[in-house]
Amino acid sequence: MTAAVLAVSPARPTLVRAVCVREWREALGNKLLVGMTLLPPVVILVAGIAAVAAAAVNPPSDRDVQALYAAAPAVAGLDPKEAVQGFIATYFLILFMLIPTVVPLTMAIYSVIGEKASRTLEPLLATPVGVGDLLFAKSLASTVPSVIVTWAAYGIYLATVISIGSRxxxxxxxxxxxxxxxxxxxxLLTLLSVNLGILISTRVNDVRVAQQIGGLVVVPVVGLGIAQVTGRVVLDNGAFLEMTIVLIVLDLAVFWLARLAFQRENILVRWR
Amino acid sequence: MRSVVRTEKLTKRFGALTAVDGIDLEVHEGEVFGFLGPNGAGKTTTLRLLCALIAPTSGTAEIAGFKLGRDDSKIRAAVGILTEQPGLYERQSAWDNLVFYATLYGLPTPVARAQAERYLRLMGLWERRTEPVVTFSRGMKQKMAIARAALHEPRVLFLDEPTTGLDPDAAKTVREFIVALRGEGRTVFLCTHNLDEADRLCDRIAFFRHRVLRIAQPDDLRAELYGRATEIRLLPKPRAEDLVRVQAVPGVREAHLENGSIVVASADPLRTNPLLVKALVDGGAEIAFVTERRAHLEDVYLKIVEPIE
Known part of the structure; x- marks a missing residue:
């Protein structure tokens, strides 16, 4: 007599939940990964708060103020102390946009390279789960903590600046x-970084190499931020909308490329 | 007997290399089917094809009633595979590993938990279920990987070298598990280099090197290649006249003396052996043992697999 087969393809929400919980447990057990995830937001947050607080107690010199007015026309005409605080507060907001490019990249890279190294991908792919669903679940597992960390850091920064900073x-x-x-x-930036991390991880086996390649994603963000702070680019509502559309297109394109690379046969036969 | 694996001209090429060359296989429900071949013969590729992990270049296959290429997800649900490496999440506990996989096989939570418990107990790992797998020995990890492969009660279980590197105790547990699976009517497709294990466990064996060289029951192969030999030990030792008497018995193809015994090859030992005993006793010989002399499966393997090297 043959016992009944119990297996079926799992429902997508069940799969996503299971993969996320497993990846988070794995990530929490990896002290290096936890450290690398929390370090950038903590550093940016502490530095941002310290800089705003320092600007509140140390009045800037006339020369600094003139240079600031020239570099950042948005704050021209304000009281020097106010202007410096406003400038610093805005500058650190741009640095907050770096968190979603750095933090999830590490998680995503570990999520794929870690599985490659421990040879856990083959049993995973032997289940009735679709690879697209698996990729989506893995993307989400890296995206969610990064977004939460960035929002939490921003929330703390927001509350602190409002309480200690100028108007x-x-x-x-x-x-x-x-x-x-x-x-x-x-x-959107987080998703881009995650899928880029996954895409890179399909080609390399070294976490550091993958991070170096993936780290290039911060360059356009930094450039844009500097251009905005120095007044070379004005990020008005139209520009934000355009950036949003560009990011959505990029997200879809990179996910599609990652999906192309993330095929059962590719993973088992070609990935080394 | 119903077939659970049937392939027709199944082929897999990687560029210029033909890893699997037009194989025709038929594996029956409830049998332990041995798949033997040298390293690099394409065994793992065949397993991956049959588990719908990679696509064939040509040919067809039906596994557990599902067509390869059309019902791949259903095939993966109906089979279980033990890969060469255990591939467990080592930072996580044995329990978490199994419940995670049970979820990926679509088992509802209570069933997933019940199956995880069942297999952890079966493999003797229940007491250590909360410990991270990284603390387990190789044998324990292998048992965990087998539990993972069987957790969703697949109709066909593909096992790639299940006892390699295990101590005798762990290997025995695995072999007993395979026998128990057969008892439940499940099919086990066993890739192994352990010929003694294949001999003990398998109902039929396929010798394979990129293509199937031969499929048969181990005893039939031995008989076909080496004939069936009987070894007769006499007290105190055989005399020249005993050998002459034996050679005169109808049905005896060949007889010779070897290490104090008479070794007799005959086409039908069941018919010939009583005549041999009678002839020797009538001649005044004192018989200590009459045993069947079995060729080792290794000899059979070397005869079938090696010549094409």
């Missing part, structure tokens, strides 16, 4: 454009 600083961090950027662009 200009408070206005800078609560500008609807920036709130929208944090709410909308952070998840």
């Amino acid at each position: 200009a600083a408070a206005q800078a961090v609560t500008a609807p454009r920036w709130i929208l950027a944090i709410v909308v662009l952070v998840p």
Whole structure:
């Protein structure tokens, strides 16, 4: 007599939940990964708060103020102390946009290279799960913590700047454009970074090499941020909308490329 | 007997290399089917094809009633595979590993938990279920991997070298598990280099090197290649006249003296052996043992697999 086969393809939400929980457990057990995940937001947060606090107690020199007015026309005309705080508060907001490019990249890279190294991919692929669903679940497992960490860091920064900073600083961090950027662009940037990390991980076996290649994703963000702070580019509502559309297109394109690379046969036969 | 694996001209090429060359296989329900061949023969590729992990270049296959290439997800649900490496999540506990896989096989949570418990107990790992797998010995990891492969009660279980590197105790547990699976009517497709194990466990054996060289029951292969030999030990030792008497018995093809015994090859030992005993006793010989002399499966393997090297 043959016993009944119990298996079926799992429902997508069940699969996503199972993969996320497993990946998070695995990540929490990896002290290096936890450290690398938390270090950038903590450093940016502490530095941002310290810089705003320092600007509140140390009045800038006339020369610094003139240079600031020239570099950042948005704060021209404000009281020097206010202007410096507003400038610093905005500058650190740009650094917050770096968190979703750095933090999930490491997680995503570990998620694929870790499985390659421990040879856990073959049993995983032997299940009735679709590889597209698996890739989606893996993307989400790296995206969710990164978005939460970025939002939490921003929340703390927001509250601290409002309580210790000047009116200009408070206005800078609560500008609807920036709130929208944090709410909308952070998840999009995170997804881009995650799928880029997965894509790179399909080709290399060394976490450090993958991080170095993936790290290039920060360059356009930094460039854009510097251009915005120095007044070379004005990020108005139209620009934010364009950036959002570009990021959505990039996200879809990179996910599609990652999906192409993430095929059962490729993984088992060609990945080394 | 129903077939659970049937292939027709199944072929897999990687560029210029033909790893699997037009194999025709038929594996029956409830049998332990041995798949033997040298390293690099294409055994793992065949396993991956039959588990719908990679696509064939040409040919067809039906596994557990599902067509390869059309019902791949259903095939993966209906089979279990033990890969060469255990591939467990080592930072996680034995329990978490099995429940995770049970979930991926679509088992509802209570069933997933019940199956995880069942297999952890079966493999003697229940007491260590909360410990991270990294603390387990190689044998324990291998048992965990077998439990993972069987957890969803597959109709066909593909086992790639299940006892390699295991101590005798762990290997025995694995072999007993395979026998128990056969008792439940499951099919086990066993890739192994352990010829003694294949001999003991397998109902039929396929010798393979990129293509199937031969499929048969181990005893039939031995008989076909080496005939069936009987070894007769006499007290105190055989005399020249005893050998002459034996050679005169109808049905005896060949007889010779070897290490104090008479070794007799005959076409039908069941018919010939009583005549041999009678002839020797009538001649005044004192018989200590009459045993069947079995060729080792290794000899059979070397005869079938090696010549094409």
